[in-house]
Amino acid sequence: MENTIDQICTEALREIETAKSKDSLNAISVKYLGRKGIVTQFLRNISKLPTEERPKAGEKANEIKKILEKAFEDTASSLNSQSPEAHDYIDVSLQGRSAFPGSLHPITQITRQICDIFTRMGFDIAEGPEIESDYYNFEALNIPKYHPARDMQDTFYVSDNIVLRTHTSPIQVRVMEKRKPPVKVIAPGKVYRSDSDITHTPMFHQVEGLMVGENISFGNLKGILTNFVHLMFDEKTSLRFRPSFFPFTEPSAEVDILCVMCRGNGCRICSQTGWLEVLGAGMVHPAVFENVGYDTAKITGFAFGMGVERITMLKYGIDDIRKFFENDFRFLRQF
Amino acid sequence: MKVSLSWLKDYVNIEMDVQDLASALTMTGLEVESITNSFDYLDNVVVGRIVEISPHPNAEKLKICRVDTGNSIVQVVCGAPNIVENILAPLALPGTIFPDGSILQKCDIRGQVSEGMLCSERELELGDNKSGVMILSGTPETGTKISSALSLSDFVLEIGLTPNRSDCLSVIGIAREIAAIQKLKVEYPVRQQPDRNKDIQKYTSVRIEAPEHCPRYAAALVTDITVSESPFWLRKRLISIGQRPINNIVDITNFVMMECGQPLHAFDFNLLAENRIVVRTAEKGETFITLDQKERILDPEMLMICDGEKTVAIAGVMGGLNSEIANSTKRVLIESAYFNPLSIRKTSKKLGLSTEASYRFERGIDPLGTVNALVRAALLMTEIGNGKLTGGVIDENPLIHDVVPIELSISETGRLLGIEMDRENIKSCLESIEFDVENTDADTLKVTPPSFRVDITRSVDLMEEAARLYGYNNIPTTMPFIHAETIQPLKTLVLRDKIKNIMTDLSFMEAINYSFINESSCDQLRLLSNDKKRKLLHVLNPINEEQSVMRTSLIPGLLENMRRNLSQQVRNLKLFEIGNVFLSRGQDALPEEVEMAAGLWTGDRYNSVWYAKEIGCDFYDIKGIVEGLISGLNINNIRFTKMPFELCCYTKQGYTAQVTIEGRPIGLVGEIHPEVLRNFNLKQRAFIFELNCNTILDLTNKAKASQPLPKFPFTTRDITVIISKDIEAMSILEKLNSYGEKLIENTQLFDIFEGDPVPPGKKSVSVRIVYGSAEKTLEDNEVNGIHINITNRLLREFNASLSA
Numbered sequence A: 001m002e003n004t005i006d007q008i009c010t011e012a013l014r015e016i017e018t019a020k021s022k023d024s025l026n027a028i029s030v031k032y033l034g035r036k037g038i039v040t041q042f043l044r045n046i047s048k049l050p051t052e053e054r055p056k057a058g059e060k061a062n063e064i065k066k067i068l069e070k071a072f073e074d075t076a077s078s079l080n081s082q083s084p085e086a087h088d089y090i091d092v093s094l095q096g097r098s099a100f101p102g103s104l105h106p107i108t109q110i111t112r113q114i115c116d117i118f119t120r121m122g123f124d125i126a127e128g129p130e131i132e133s134d135y136y137n138f139e140a141l142n143i144p145k146y147h148p149a150r151d152m153q154d155t156f157y158v159s160d161n162i163v164l165r166t167h168t169s170p171i172q173v174r175v176m177e178k179r180k181p182p183v184k185v186i187a188p189g190k191v192y193r194s195d196s197d198i199t200h201t202p203m204f205h206q207v208e209g210l211m212v213g214e215n216i217s218f219g220n221l222k223g224i225l226t227n228f229v230h231l232m233f234d235e236k237t238s239l240r241f242r243p244s245f246f247p248f249t250e251p252s253a254e255v256d257i258l259c260v261m262c263r264g265n266g267c268r269i270c271s272q273t274g275w276l277e278v279l280g281a282g283m284v285h286p287a288v289f290e291n292v293g294y295d296t297a298k299i300t301g302f303a304f305g306m307g308v309e310r311i312t313m314l315k316y317g318i319d320d321i322r323k324f325f326e327n328d329f330r331f332l333r334q335f
Numbered sequence B: 001m002k003v004s005l006s007w008l009k010d011y012v013n014i015e016m017d018v019q020d021l022a023s024a025l026t027m028t029g030l031e032v033e034s035i036t037n038s039f040d041y042l043d044n045v046v047v048g049r050i051v052e053i054s055p056h057p058n059a060e061k062l063k064i065c066r067v068d069t070g071n072s073i074v075q076v077v078c079g080a081p082n083i084v085e086n087i088l089a090p091l092a093l094p095g096t097i098f099p100d101g102s103i104l105q106k107c108d109i110r111g112q113v114s115e116g117m118l119c120s121e122r123e124l125e126l127g128d129n130k131s132g133v134m135i136l137s138g139t140p141e142t143g144t145k146i147s148s149a150l151s152l153s154d155f156v157l158e159i160g161l162t163p164n165r166s167d168c169l170s171v172i173g174i175a176r177e178i179a180a181i182q183k184l185k186v187e188y189p190v191r192q193q194p195d196r197n198k199d200i201q202k203y204t205s206v207r208i209e210a211p212e213h214c215p216r217y218a219a220a221l222v223t224d225i226t227v228s229e230s231p232f233w234l235r236k237r238l239i240s241i242g243q244r245p246i247n248n249i250v251d252i253t254n255f256v257m258m259e260c261g262q263p264l265h266a267f268d269f270n271l272l273a274e275n276r277i278v279v280r281t282a283e284k285g286e287t288f289i290t291l292d293q294k295e296r297i298l299d300p301e302m303l304m305i306c307d308g309e310k311t312v313a314i315a316g317v318m319g320g321l322n323s324e325i326a327n328s329t330k331r332v333l334i335e336s337a338y339f340n341p342l343s344i345r346k347t348s349k350k351l352g353l354s355t356e357a358s359y360r361f362e363r364g365i366d367p368l369g370t371v372n373a374l375v376r377a378a379l380l381m382t383e384i385g386n387g388k389l390t391g392g393v394i395d396e397n398p399l400i401h402d403v404v405p406i407e408l409s410i411s412e413t414g415r416l417l418g419i420e421m422d423r424e425n426i427k428s429c430l431e432s433i434e435f436d437v438e439n440t441d442a443d444t445l446k447v448t449p450p451s452f453r454v455d456i457t458r459s460v461d462l463m464e465e466a467a468r469l470y471g472y473n474n475i476p477t478t479m480p481f482i483h484a485e486t487i488q489p490l491k492t493l494v495l496r497d498k499i500k501n502i503m504t505d506l507s508f509m510e511a512i513n514y515s516f517i518n519e520s521s522c523d524q525l526r527l528l529s530n531d532k533k534r535k536l537l538h539v540l541n542p543i544n545e546e547q548s549v550m551r552t553s554l555i556p557g558l559l560e561n562m563r564r565n566l567s568q569q570v571r572n573l574k575l576f577e578i579g580n581v582f583l584s585r586g587q588d589a590l591p592e593e594v595e596m597a598a599g600l601w602t603g604d605r606y607n608s609v610w611y612a613k614e615i616g617c618d619f620y621d622i623k624g625i626v627e628g629l630i631s632g633l634n635i636n637n638i639r640f641t642k643m644p645f646e647l648c649c650y651t652k653q654g655y656t657a658q659v660t661i662e663g664r665p666i667g668l669v670g671e672i673h674p675e676v677l678r679n680f681n682l683k684q685r686a687f688i689f690e691l692n693c694n695t696i697l698d699l700t701n702k703a704k705a706s707q708p709l710p711k712f713p714f715t716t717r718d719i720t721v722i723i724s725k726d727i728e729a730m731s732i733l734e735k736l737n738s739y740g741e742k743l744i745e746n747t748q749l750f751d752i753f754e755g756d757p758v759p760p761g762k763k764s765v766s767v768r769i770v771y772g773s774a775e776k777t778l779e780d781n782e783v784n785g786i787h788i789n790i791t792n793r794l795l796r797e798f799n800a801s802l803s804a
């Protein structure tokens, strides 16, 4: 019995050595190690041996099986490296077995870009509740009840004194209440206004900024926003500041950028003006500082705010703001 | 605010081209939103030549004209006495909108079609002549637009005024800004003082019973009035800014309001009981019919204008039908008052009624302008309405306008703006808009704003005026010097960003849904009546029913997204969303805002690919995502336990797990309940998870610590046990780990099987146990001993048997 298995081994090794191709090597492998192969049969027959012989025979057969397996493997790899065969290949064009990453919502992507620029300039990020008291959303920002300025924002009310925040400006008040100047924060978040058409959705996203300290000037506001616009769009995008009104800033400004579509020549996007309104800004009104207990004789500061949807639409050429909240797979996967 | 160039030119010389003017106004804070031509309404009116005139078969006074329009001949029925063949006349084509609002249509006049209208001067608002068609002289070509044939052009600027600039709600107000831009002076209309004699007091009186609402009320009386149509120049002014002329008296009040910003009201004096005016607040529940013929319900906070018996106007908002100027009116009492802005705003808001008058009063009119405007209107009524002005005016309770000068520091102005502005610079800016500026000391100016600038109350207001007139774009762009100190980044933000990144790495797409949902979503989700997700916060003024309550779960939004995508034939979908949900604490309290992360997977495990069959995703796919997410957040000890059937609502019973970490529930994962699918009109299975980020945040604060790598090789042993089908397979691993055997490095469940040869009601579970030690290489017999012990314990505790 032992002789037989040794003979089988010698014979097999000789045949492996003479194999010239992978096919012939495979045939030999089947002949010895296949399901009905010689070695396999031998192993099966061990159970028919007398009990005392079984362990030794089994051990021996397993040893030989391992030797042969190694020989097949080695020969196969040397055959591979020596003589690649023309018909031994795979279709490398087929898609790999892989999971593709999903995608962040375009609003998230642009919010991150905006926040990145400002955090690199040294701003911290702050957040606050989306449902606010009338005090934080209006009164503390110098917008008393029944002030005509309340008409500037169509407000969703929950009760007389509770509103869905109409801007992220309440966050600046909350931050200033907690911290002494200097303060430099941006406040991203969802805001709500009762308005719905091709350029307005009842919910949208804003990033507000605030920088307060000694000797912070309107010129500084221009500097920070110019730097921001140049990074967000490009260096060629010029800015224009024009007087406007917000109850919580004075002087107040609307900031227009040169139309990114037509570069100032006038087109449909900019209503032929060559300019796009993208930011509201101004020097923090002393009344707001008084509300948070800052010393208006020493402290000045600026605030600005922008709509993320608006900037995203300009960056990606999206023409209908409602698309952002439909979450159509075919839309989302483009970003 | 609309204003025409020709009207502006009555008060200021304008040499700039209209585009330059518009951009100059925009850059000083009066944003010009559009430039139109006041003759735009003539766009469909062309020069026509009457080719042939024949009698109308059915009407003696009418003629049938064949008119050459330049490119065709049309038939027009005309009754004008002055038409003859070959004259040129303005022909209005169908579609023309006349200044009175009527629209010309092709029509049938006594059995004859009329494809246009030959117009008189009056009909086109080009003059007063209405005796016949307007005969055009010269040789304009037929078919040319009448506006170019007559060189009619008057630009109208539409200005988007910010709420602070009430002084610009008048033509003169805007003329003042233009004057400042051009460094010119405004030429005001001649301001006449009222007669010194007080004859008027013999005929009427004014009593103010609510001075806090009405600090000033002035009135004038004009008698022997002829109410008629206004003259052409007056009509033209009103039409140019889109107002419809009514009659000379009403038109004059509107004209003066537009000119100087003071709203006026004209009462038919004969209709005022006892010929007197009482200014008082309304009684509770009082009703009143306004000029627009609507009945208004009043309250005691509303200010009313009354006569000796009854209410005749809602002060500052709208007059009443009962004292309206009619053609028969002979005597007119003109009201020129200053009402409290807040009072008018409240009334206007409560009534939902905003008028040109209320708009001005609530923003604040010139408190010193009442008498000027009153006299201006009265004199116009004597001129145009042939009236007689009763001597003097009533000026009740004249408000003493506190002229409080404001001190302005030149250095502080420079510090705020970031530019050195010298005294003369600031002075000339402020003086150009009629501010009175005095020098006090080296750094201070004493500035008195004009009475119409009610928005100027503190020095920063003056700085803004100086800055805007100096030009924002002339202020240098500089960078601030700031402290470098910073604070820890917001933990919520860091976690949110991390979750978003992991979820996209796990091939999910981020969705953002509205924070409001339909109230019916709660029922659609099969929420139990005591579910805290039913603590809804209602929006008082929602845009529609679909957006009427704040969401208490992210799932309705994701299901809605799924429905939308399925309808677009996108059936494989992996979406996630992170956002706040809002749990009400009552409508009068701020709600609890909880940040949630939710995901939805529907469709196939793989999109159709060559290497895998199309297999629908299942519970373990979405569970794997949750496990991957939590592991990516570096949180251990996550547990999934069967959600009790009675607690499953929008997920399927038996296919839902509660997720806990260190014993704290953080959310659930499961398959959407078939009934919920039906409620959302979905025809395909969906799997979701919903996790509470606030709780997760509490669990992520642990510092990472490195573990030493094993020095000695591990040994593995497998066991397969047959246990009752009811036993949760993972409880075997939990049990194993609970033994506290120090040498167990790791346990892993690698196979699970039901069916032949495993007996019914049972399942086979195969577990691999990895043994190892930090001190030595373990000997076989040492491991075997432990392994046999453990195996026996398991068999006993789970009432299990070893596999055959």
Ligand SMILES: [Zn+2]
Binding pocket: A259, A260, A261, A262, A263, A264, A265, A266, A267, A268, A269, A270, A271, A272, A274, A275
């Ligand atoms: Zn453009």
